[in-house]
Amino acid sequence: MTHQQVFFDDVEIGQEIPKLIKGPMTNAHIMRWSACMENWHRIHYDRAYAVEHDKLPDVLVNGSWKQHVLMQLLKDWAGLGGWAWKVGFQYRDMDIPGDIITAWGKVTKKYEKGGSGYVELDVGLRNSRGVESTKGAAVVILPMRGGPPVPYPFPVQ
């Protein structure tokens, strides 16, 4: 992968990081993920159960899948020289087949700690129906120009 490393020095508060787009999501994508993690929750593959029993609009894109999209967004931005340390999010709405899902992040704060650059971001997933299905916040560590590498493994705290 050719990836231009992002440095703490170059990050500005309010800056949006490169978006990550997935989809359109289909039943096949949802089935593939469910089978991959052996999640047999019927709301992800049994439309009759999802709609008639659980009163949902359709089968749902798994929350367990959506969290990896947020993580990928942050990991790809941090690059191999940085570290996507922490992300917390709430699932506020549903994503269903047909949705294109866009992961986004916006820098809210930056500070230096122990020779590394800490960047806080608001993050979320927005679908092509305009619904913000997932919202959260993250902390990413970035190297500083001329500074030491971000430690790996990242120190447990």
Next chain:
Amino acid sequence: MSSVNYVTDEVKKLIGYQTDWAEACDDVERGAIRRFHQAVMDNDATYWDDKVAAGTKYGGVVAPPLFPLHAHRRPPGTPDPLDRVSGDPDFDGVTRDFGLGLPPIPIPLPRLLNGGNQVEVYQLARPGDRIRAKSKYVDIYQKEGRSGTLVFILVETIYGNQKGETLLKSLQTHILR
């Protein structure tokens, strides 16, 4: 209309319950990593390209950061939860112990939702690792929502490897409604 109290004394007793370390039944396998990153549609070369991965700080192929969250599968020789599907039209396919050795929550609400998660990543799993996890019910409480009563179950889990190193911490919210 007064609502039902689902967080009974029996349920409250489970708050603070902590499991011992539970080992996943399988090692981290390259095939499992491949199926995972293909299903997430993240083609990062550090998940599959030995040559590229060897030149990174990982020194070899690694699993995606949150891979350990799903490392605990049903061990061979244990009862098949899908046996219930044909005889129980209400069964949603999910056992209420959340797969990590926690006691099931005795709450008769039929629908389970994933409320969200908070994760902290420290190290990535590698092929051949054996992931272990230690989980705790940190809180169980109910709220009145638009569609009725919601019960929130907060599960804190630490994931480690066979060397005792911490890979990941998670605070998962499950919602029953």
